Amino acid sequence: MTEILRVENLKKSYDGFIAVNGVSFSVKQGELKALIGPNGAGKSTCFNMLMGQLRPTAGEVFLDGSRITGQKPREIWRRGVGRTFQITGTYQSMTVIENVQMALISHHRRLFSFGARAWRLYRDEAMDFLRTVDLQDQADRPCSVLAYGDLKRLELAIALCHRPRLLLMDEPTAGMAPQARIALMQLTADIVRDQGVSVLFTEHDMDVVFAHAHHIMVLNRGALIADGSAAEVRNNPKVQEVYLGGGTLFKEEAHA
Amino acid sequence: MAFFFAQFLTGLANAAALFLVASGLSLIFGVTRIVNFAHGSFYMLGAFVGVTLMEFLPGAVGFWGAIVLTGLVVGLIAAVVEMVVLRPIYRAPELFQLVATFGVILVIQDLALMIWGAEDRLGPRAPGLRGVWRIFGEPVPKYDIILIAMTPFILFALWYLITRTRLGVLVRAATQDREMVGALGVNQAWLFTGVFALGSALAAWGGALQLPKGGADLLMDFNIIGAVFVVVVIGGMGSLPGAFIAAVLISVLNVFGVTYLPQSTLVLMFVVMAIVLIIRPYGLLGREEVAGEHGQVGAPETPIRPYGTRGRMVVTALLLVLAALPFVADQFLLILTIDILIFALFAASLHFILGSGGLVSFGHAAFFGGGAYAAALLVFHTDTPMELAFLFAPLAAGLLALGIGWFCIRLSGVYFAMLTLAFSQLVWSVAFQWRGLTRGDDGLINIWPAPWLNGPVTYYYFTLILAVGGILVLRHIIHAPFGYALRAGRDSPRQAEAMGIDVKRVQLVAFAIAGVMAGLAGGIFVFAKGSVFPTELEIAKSFDALIVVFLGGVKTLAGGVVGATFLSSVEHWLTRLEYWRLVLGLVIIAVVILMPEGIVGSLRSLWARVTGSKSEVSK
Amino acid sequence: MLSVERINSYYGKAHILDDLSFEVRRGEVVALLGRNGAGKSTTMKSVMQLVRPRDGAVMFQGRNLVGDPAFRVAKAGLGYVPEDRRIFTDLTVLENLEVGRQPARRDAPHWSVEQLFQIFPNLSERRGNRGKHMSGGEQQMLTIARTLMGNPALLLLDEPSEGIAPVIVEQMARTILQLKAEGLTVMISEQNLHFARAVADRAIIIEGGQKKFDGTFAELEQQPEIRDAYLSV
Known part of the structure; x- marks a missing residue:
């Protein structure tokens, strides 16, 4: 190896x-x-x-x-x-899927984009990552109401966005x-x-x-x-x- | 050499009062986490109460007794203020309390005016210490020597209180985790009241001690607050020895500044502060503030969404009303509306970095006034056409923000706020003291718009389009990936960095955008008024913007605009009263206590309660 | 000694405790068990009034504590050790203990600094050190010692075994048994069933903010379906 x-x-x-x-x-x-x-x-x-x-x-x-x-x-x-x-x-002020979208925006190097609506970008791709950690049902809930264990899984999904x-x-x-x-x-x-x-x-x-x-x-x-x-x-x-x-x-x- | 030494002694003597006031502010901030803008007001109260008491009490015993009593009286007043105004709002979002303290400033200003009148009071000489002692042949006032001799004892007494007594241990513990102190059986409400009273008493003692050197007047509160913030920040938040060193440094520098560089006295201390913070970001003896160390207070912000159909309809209707206004309103109302629109854009630009970025700037007026001055200077000195000069306003303000931001962004929290304050004071003092360029407080006049824009109705539409356009652009950016990245950096900087976001760079760009928009507001302003004065760069102007953002609601996108409209309108109606500051102060305090989430936020909560909607996502 | 009667607690809009009732009797060690998010910490905080129950009563030695500020609850004889330790890292060990000091109480064991140093010898060695230079285990010991300085009649320990090394967990268990022997009443919240069984006389299991089981560990042993449903070991 x-x-x-x-x-x-x-x-x-x-x-x-x-x-x-x-x-x-x-x-x-x-x-x-x-x-x-x-x-x-x-x-x-x-x-x-x-x-x-x-x-x-x-x-x-x-x-x-x-x-x-x-x-x-x-x-x-x-x-x-x-x-x-x-x-x-x-990110407490975003929804679950927006947290993942944020990571994908960074992954696709779109951070300094001023034109688009952020919550429309890479939504499908983000949903795929949420499916990996079984959070797809909570995609549009605010991150601040998630149970602790779900937050941990969300972090894992975020960490996977850049294909580490x-x-x-x-x-x-x-x-x-x-x-x-x-x-x-x-x-x-x-x-x-x-x-x-x-x-x-x-x-x-x-x-x-x-x-x-x-x-x-x-x-x-x-x-x-x-x-x-x-x-x-x-x-x-x-x-x-x-x-x-x-x-x-x-x-x-x-x-x- | 002897003269030099005498100068040095004068500086040391001046440091005594400054140190007392600064240590009080530091103490209050450490325990309650409140940036107490009203601290200067207690200093002023100390001076007035001291003068009055000294008139009643005769002799040396009376003089020193009056000083001691002053601290007790003002401490008592402060305790009442804390219980009535601050106690109900400790659980409000961070920094919200500073709005309430701003209300307290206004109330105390008018009360002092009612009680003591508008005339300056000369302080009495200290009995038995009227003359001078000669040191190396130079005359040094006896009172100065006594002050210098007293200062180390004051420092030692405070240091002993904080490090060696149970009260001091509790104060330091509460500085770190006040809820836990309560859970261990300490009545933290009284601890807070006590610390606030003690800190204010220290300010009052400072005010009373400087009486023989300065006297009492109604401008003392704002005049000292800048220096006090500078001392606390240079020394390091919460460090008594740091505050002492900084007070000496600033006072001595000031004395020499007056002698050798009279045209730069105002700038000097802010330059020193900027240099210190660039080298030691947390002050000479301060320690790094760990974000979130004191626990997040208030509910987390709800995710944002663009307005739905109903919201869009309300905004469209409002815009239609504004567009139709010239057909129904008189010139007076048009001019008022222009003022409100300009202020709304200015407030929205601050709200952009404060709300989405968590960057609390205490010096946003630098960009508003900076834009106004940039355009005015071009017109005044080079007769540049208005259209070109106008474009220069946002451009120059943006560049200024980029420069200032580059220094400030390295810090966060209160230190960031203080550094922005320092830089804005720097800009202000340039406008105030570089008379050759800016004509100082005579201001730049005859800055009128191009002929095709001249006339209230045309200029009204010009303002309407640019102000509303600016606000909409800011809103659009908030919903764009950049706006999300900005919020990401605020919510969790380490997560943002760990997902490839250059948080500081995002913040710097946002700071520059806010500067551009504030400069745009300044540009509209200068051609609306035809003139610009250094007041547009003052601390008070920056505070105005801060106040309306918090009043409107930090955690709502419309907060800045609504707050600005509210405050401008209220202020407009109140200024015809004699004691309008008193009323305005009380209105602000009332709003703060009744609407801890700001006007928009509280209305939204109320609406949610009325309709019973439980949506987790807000608009 | 402590009687919690039908309390309902909320965190924002979320309903955390749902008509929860239980009792703690003098001299016993009770373990509050349940999954993460079941409401254990909220129960502790609701007793301390750090979270205010919307209704119901928290009776402690005949007095209803609901609505009192936390300091008054502490003065009434309740000692609280939070799960995240929250020691004052800028203060020395001795100063941390000083913050917790309260007058002696007739109905509870009295602790002096020297007595506490006998129970926690590590702290004695480090009495002049600031909290931030201590290991996690030492910090955990310090929070308990700090709370004991208030001479509580009832000690609330929120997840004492969470996030510390196994070897310290054993030491912690011994300490709790020692405190019990001194006559202290203790309530711990735990996820670690082994730890709870080692120190506690009785288990209360909650789930979704409701009580699902209240009895001895022997009784729990006979109802494996409860254990499997709510403890997921």
Whole structure:
């Protein structure tokens, strides 16, 4: 498999505090890879550096072999990286389909068009994307009345508009009910399989991670302490100590 | 050298009052998130109340006692204002409250006029501190030295209050998340009232302390507010030491400016502020404002749609009435309607960036007045034909907006607002002080339209076509992909950036479009009046536009136009009264309290309630 | 101790809580379960009056709280820990605790800063640090400690296990059991059934703002159809 994303020795420090300390890894084409770790381990900082929201203190990021370190989010998006946010960032003053149309307007480079009516543009195409995430019935509702899980799916549709080769998803299932989590990750897995997209995601729900991720990386205090298959990570004593815990408290109860 | 040092001391002494007023504003903004335009009014009240108290209380004890009492009296007044005017509207959309504080300015102005009369009051000298001390041979007023000596103690007392007491901890916590403070058992309503009273008392102390140096007059409120905003912004919002450094910086600079560059005194502090903000966008000691940190208040905006058949019919009917007006109305009504149309276009241009872009500009008059001056200067100095000069108005204003926007767009929120204010003051002071070019406050006169346009009816149609045309173009842009991109950047900048939208560039273009439209309004204005004066560039003019946009309703497309029509009409009828400011102020406050979504927004909610319609999409 | 009687709460036009009634008795730990969007957080906020119920009553120790401002609800003895933590990031740990400090109450355990540092040793080490330099788990501990400074008689914990590492979730469960042992009454809202079962005596399941189940976990175990319908584990 070819490498889509390669990260070399990525580092970020804020006045004396080192948030990410020399992280290196890669994501291959068609791979669904999870990045897990305790809160404050540097997952979001890592993500924000990959997507250009934050400038790394040191290290390099390569997309398809070309360097994207320090580029602006919109430049990285142009190169084929889509992202969804931990706290959804949809446009509250637009309808569901207009959110997707907005992404398509940007995709077709029509942002500085003054003549057309925006809500007439690319409506059919937008509807296709809504169908992918099963939101077609809510197309004309205002985004502000959508349930949280639907917003997450809408973000996924938006991220797909530019036909990305890599999707970065920051806690895609946070705040969702267990069943909805599984449905969303199943949808993501389908997209990975059908469209050959690669996905890198952070997650706290271990059921989701172990059920769907092809590979798992564990970040702790800004450094990677594991990178491997589900079984390797689960049985890694260091990972158990800092992150997974013994699980005794709940297991006893669950099997009682 | 000695003279230099004495000058420096004068600057330091002036800084005392400025720092007090600025720290009050900073405190109030930090906790309540209200940009309190009325802060200068409490400063003015402090001066007047102080003068009155000093007349009653004799001797040194009376002088200093009067100053202390002034703070308490004005603090009490401020507490009442906060409870009556502001408390009902904390949940209104962000910045809406500044409209109410503008109403408070008007009310206090007329009340002060009623109580103390129009004449300026000379402040009494401080007993025992009448003379001068010689420092390196230069005379320095004793009172100045006392002020300089007091300032560090004031700074320390405030710093102690904020960092070391429970009240200070609560204030800082509320600055960040006031709802959570309430959920932890703190009565935040009283905390807000207390902070507002304390901040206003600080302003009043500033007003009273400067009495021996300045006195009291009715223009103090607007005269200080610019400097106070500058100090707070240079120092960094919410930073007391920052406000102190900035107050000293501005005061000292001002003293030297008066001596060495008298023709630039007005510009100077705004230039300093612009430079500071360009280098340190959040002020000397300020920290970055994280958008959304304080929680979105108010209902989210509903998606927009072009008018349906009924809406189009109403607009068409209205246009027909306007078109038929010259056949039925007298000249007086025509001229009033021209004024309203010009103001409506001006307000619509601000509403375009404020409503769709979330860019709250405090200096939009720069483009209105800038357009007017651009055309007038051409006519006045080079006898350019009116048609050409007129075209130059929107063009010049657009270019000005592009230039100013390039600096301002880098900031957001209150800092953006302040920087636009600074630049508009810069433009104003050029018009005011570059007498060779602009004739200063004598204004440019005899700027009349071309013969074929001369005559009220012809010019009325000229205005009608251009103003309505401009407003329709703005509406069209809002519905175009560009308008959507602008709203996308407002709703969620990080999502917009992550889908390839260059938010800053979109905002800059929008800012320039708004400038063009404001300049167009200015161009129509100057040929309608035949003259232009620096008042068209004043802060008050920018505030007028802001007020009507909020009054009309930020979250509605028609808000600016409706608000402008409302305010122009009301103002027109009221100005024949003696105390019209008082009435207008009360009207504004009433509208703000009764219609927290603005006139259009509240009428729409009312309509929805009456008809029972539950449409999720609004027009 | 707390009795919620037929409350209806709205968010804008959306009807979130529909005639919801339940009780919390002194000394117990109750878990409010349900899917995302079922109305758990709104229930918590409606009890605190951060969301005002349009009708119905929230009786707490014999007094109806509906219509009171949130600070008065807190003063009455209700402690609220929001799901999104909302610590004051510019304030130090000690200052955060100071914001929460309220006078002691006769009917509730009293907490001093030092006692809280024993329960949350991590916080003790970081007492001078500002909130923003703390990890998510530490922030979660701080919100609870901050609320305990108000000496509440009833603690409302909104989704305490959401978004934190599994190892911290275990620690959180132990802490809640410890608080119960000190005599505190606790109501948590949860999506994690395992966590709820580990700490709570009783479960209340809501869906669409209505109560669907109220009973012990043993009873819930015998009605798997309810669990499957509303909890989707």
